[in-house]
Amino acid sequence: MSAFSSRWVEPPACVTELPEGGLANGFRAGGAAAGIKPSGDPDVALLVCSEPDAVSAARFTRSGAPAAPVVLCRSRCRLDALAAVVVNSGNANAATGARGLEDAARMQGAAAMAAGVSEDRVAVASTGVIGVPLPMHGMMKGILAARGKLAPDGDRDFWRAIATTDAFEKLLSLEVALPAGIVRISAQAKGAGMIQPGFATLLCFVQTDAVLAAETAELLLGVCVKRSFERISVDGQLSTNDAALLMASGASGVIVEPESDDELRFGEALDYALRRLALQIVGDGEGAARTGRVHVHGGHEQTVERVARAIANSPLVKAALNGGDPNWGRIAQAVGAAIPGPGPLPFDIWIEGVHVCAGGVAVPHDVAELTAAVSRDEVEYVVGLPGEGVETEVFFSDLSHEYVRINAEYTT
Amino acid sequence: MSAFSSRWVEPPACVTELPEGGLANGFRAGGAAAGIKPSGDPDVALLVCSEPDAVSAARFTRSGAPAAPVVLCRSRCRLDALAAVVVNSGNANAATGARGLEDAARMQGAAAMAAGVSEDRVAVASTGVIGVPLPMHGMMKGILAARGKLAPDGDRDFWRAIATTDAFEKLLSLEVALPAGIVRISAQAKGAGMIQPGFATLLCFVQTDAVLAAETAELLLGVCVKRSFERISVDGQLSTNDAALLMASGASGVIVEPESDDELRFGEALDYALRRLALQIVGDGEGAARTGRVHVHGGHEQTVERVARAIANSPLVKAALNGGDPNWGRIAQAVGAAIPGPGPLPFDIWIEGVHVCAGGVAVPHDVAELTAAVSRDEVEYVVGLPGEGVETEVFFSDLSHEYVRINAEYTT
Numbered sequence: 001m002s003a004f005s006s007r008w009v010e011p012p013a014c015v016t017e018l019p020e021g022g023l024a025n026g027f028r029a030g031g032a033a034a035g036i037k038p039s040g041d042p043d044v045a046l047l048v049c050s051e052p053d054a055v056s057a058a059r060f061t062r063s064g065a066p067a068a069p070v071v072l073c074r075s076r077c078r079l080d081a082l083a084a085v086v087v088n089s090g091n092a093n094a095a096t097g098a099r100g101l102e103d104a105a106r107m108q109g110a111a112a113m114a115a116g117v118s119e120d121r122v123a124v125a126s127t128g129v130i131g132v133p134l135p136m137h138g139m140m141k142g143i144l145a146a147r148g149k150l151a152p153d154g155d156r157d158f159w160r161a162i163a164t165t166d167a168f169e170k171l172l173s174l175e176v177a178l179p180a181g182i183v184r185i186s187a188q189a190k191g192a193g194m195i196q197p198g199f200a201t202l203l204c205f206v207q208t209d210a211v212l213a214a215e216t217a218e219l220l221l222g223v224c225v226k227r228s229f230e231r232i233s234v235d236g237q238l239s240t241n242d243a244a245l246l247m248a249s250g251a252s253g254v255i256v257e258p259e260s261d262d263e264l265r266f267g268e269a270l271d272y273a274l275r276r277l278a279l280q281i282v283g284d285g286e287g288a289a290r291t292g293r294v295h296v297h298g299g300h301e302q303t304v305e306r307v308a309r310a311i312a313n314s315p316l317v318k319a320a321l322n323g324g325d326p327n328w329g330r331i332a333q334a335v336g337a338a339i340p341g342p343g344p345l346p347f348d349i350w351i352e353g354v355h356v357c358a359g360g361v362a363v364p365h366d367v368a369e370l371t372a373a374v375s376r377d378e379v380e381y382v383v384g385l386p387g388e389g390v391e392t393e394v395f396f397s398d399l400s401h402e403y404v405r406i407n408a409e410y411t412t
Numbered sequence: 413m414s415a416f417s418s419r420w421v422e423p424p425a426c427v428t429e430l431p432e433g434g435l436a437n438g439f440r441a442g443g444a445a446a447g448i449k450p451s452g453d454p455d456v457a458l459l460v461c462s463e464p465d466a467v468s469a470a471r472f473t474r475s476g477a478p479a480a481p482v483v484l485c486r487s488r489c490r491l492d493a494l495a496a497v498v499v500n501s502g503n504a505n506a507a508t509g510a511r512g513l514e515d516a517a518r519m520q521g522a523a524a525m526a527a528g529v530s531e532d533r534v535a536v537a538s539t540g541v542i543g544v545p546l547p548m549h550g551m552m553k554g555i556l557a558a559r560g561k562l563a564p565d566g567d568r569d570f571w572r573a574i575a576t577t578d579a580f581e582k583l584l585s586l587e588v589a590l591p592a593g594i595v596r597i598s599a600q601a602k603g604a605g606m607i608q609p610g611f612a613t614l615l616c617f618v619q620t621d622a623v624l625a626a627e628t629a630e631l632l633l634g635v636c637v638k639r640s641f642e643r644i645s646v647d648g649q650l651s652t653n654d655a656a657l658l659m660a661s662g663a664s665g666v667i668v669e670p671e672s673d674d675e676l677r678f679g680e681a682l683d684y685a686l687r688r689l690a691l692q693i694v695g696d697g698e699g700a701a702r703t704g705r706v707h708v709h710g711g712h713e714q715t716v717e718r719v720a721r722a723i724a725n726s727p728l729v730k731a732a733l734n735g736g737d738p739n740w741g742r743i744a745q746a747v748g749a750a751i752p753g754p755g756p757l758p759f760d761i762w763i764e765g766v767h768v769c770a771g772g773v774a775v776p777h778d779v780a781e782l783t784a785a786v787s788r789d790e791v792e793y794v795v796g797l798p799g800e801g802v803e804t805e806v807f808f809s810d811l812s813h814e815y816v817r818i819n820a821e822y823t824t
Contacts, residue, residue: 065749
């Protein structure tokens, strides 16, 4: 388990890290090589819940060009009662048409047999290159081999088989002390946004042994995804394959009732888990050296969102973050671009707490001090718009030579 | 005058290039050093029309954080009757508050004296670093010195004084054969979108000696800016200072009547001039090695625009263009991201005429042939959306190591 530390994500008091890892009770996972990756690395992963009444919730990409497994999950799965997941890496099974849907259905069928559950309780996910038919010849053998390795501590093997070019592991095992008792949350995520070569993407699988109603799982996953994966940007590129699944086995016997203190604490723990994985994905952005956080307050909901995204996705801001350049004019530019109008807008900008722009006008400040501050691993930008309004945040990675190298030199 | 060649912009039959350069009749221009650039290079420029009945039209940035000169022009100029322009480079006079407005007004006043016209007929433009007060001590002397150099062939001096880090000249002098007689169009542009260090920006000044009504100038500039500067993207960043001005001296005595053949041909020539300068700006994008053109047809107006911008501004597409990588999955991703929905959308993609995706599904093609095609200076991407619909295009530069180097290592 890789060390995680960020001033922006602190574990709540009810959470204890389990350094030895492992899945939440009621789950087993494994990985194997199906021959998709030319390297021979593991590329097919299986996750199975042994409890009969498992519930689940899911979120998928909003892309209008969703990959076959996303289409399959939406149309042929009971997304509130998933009991197994099969994943392949190295091929996105996207832009593959009818054949792609058939291949995804064959994966689903094989995993259903391996897990001993009905097909509509098996989710399918893929990640890798777009527009290439999935090599199916080794797939059935691979799924069988992964079944043979299913283990309660198979989370690391599972992660390895879903990863592509991730630079470090993104998984966690947490113990959560609820008033009603102790439960576990385990989670595995891969990807660095949409910036991986071959167009890999974000996948996140979360398991808990708490007893959750399907509606509770749906509610909690929805809220927590909004505060984590929907608040990050590596390069502003929405993927064809994004998927996040929460599965609850109920094996702990600890019931999380709606609108209880248990739900509140469980939600805090899930929120921590997902925000932590989201920040790890930003930190593992291709070539990323620094992570930025932009916080925008004031104005209206659409306005703060537009301003935050304009800053997080500006190549000028991202390159300045990479170079440790305190050039706040690029923030001012992005604000103005996000809010067209006659202006000038009386906005404020703080970088690492230094007030550099007040009411739209430059504020004299200690440039040497600011330059030192923006050279650290994490840099915080705060923008104030007129009015009390609302607030939002986006975490983003920088734009580096390494990003260009990987994405220019990579060949399909 | 730098050589210009692109398959996407051909001169119309009525246009002849004037290789010796020079301004349209009735205009004089000059440049001088006012001490804004530490290098001592020319940084203040003056353009004056000697005809009493000059008409004009203007377009400015839509940024909500417009620079002081943009605010001044909008509020204190007769934009349909401009007779002079004063420009400084090296400082954007943006995010400078009341002092910035005063400084812009002082530039306007000095240029009005130098040109012998009323203040409200003088446009002011600035380009350079944001958030730093304009050093005014040398400005008056600089404007006087530029006045002393005013000449009918001063277009190159004028250009040099408005340029910042432009790698090559962007100016032209054209003779246009209208049914009613011969007129000239001259134009000077600077900038490479918003990607220059110090946040320089797009400025374009166009002169003609045709006799135009102010309404005709307004109409033609509006149409031609929409087809040129509004169809390019270096890095998707809207600037605080963008300005494009068309001034007509009437010195040729050739009258361009509304809805005449003369207007049609003059419009073609102006369109050619502005598209040519726009493509030069894309080609001079920081570190740019290749220029892309994306053409989207079908769908609805908002949809084609969103898809074209999503492709032109995708760092994945831009990095692939830089590396000569025929990875069309990145185009498919951008299309899907631009049109959220359950999908999958049945879109088509052609790269350099090679059909790589039909109805949303990969088409087998000769990868070696395509790889050779995308390694040339200009690469064309065509996307077909369902329906007859509409069409649009965007020209864009690639994303290179040099872009990151300049924008990461640059320090304010």
